[in-house]
Amino acid sequence: MLDTVTKPASRRIAWQNVVTVLGATVLIGAEVFGAAFAGGWAMASLFGLGLVGEYIAQTIFMLLGLVVMVQFVRGGMKIEPFTTRH
Numbered sequence: 001m002l003d004t005v006t007k008p009a010s011r012r013i014a015w016q017n018v019v020t021v022l023g024a025t026v027l028i029g030a031e032v033f034g035a036a037f038a039g040g041w042a043m044a045s046l047f048g049l050g051l052v053g054e055y056i057a058q059t060i061f062m063l064l065g066l067v068v069m070v071q072f073v074r075g076g077m078k079i080e081p082f083t084t085r086h
Contacts, residue, residue: 011084040054040059
């Protein structure tokens with residue numbers, strides 16, 4: 001009986017995909033976090049929340065922006081996989 005052992009396929013990093021997703025993340029992230037910062041300031045001004053309320057609103061919007069960015073990167077990794085079998 002001759003048992004053959006198959007060697008697992010090696011995985012290589014697809015740098016072009018990594019750079020594409022990271023570049024898009026920087027671009028979209030700047031807009032998301034800029035909008036979160038401005039939105040927190042605008043909401044605090046609109047409702048007269050004061051300086052502490054402004055910081056709280058900005059923090060909440062920044063955290064929501066962080067959730068959006070994590071989902072964006074996950075989606076980007078599904079479309080542009082970071083590793084390939086070789």
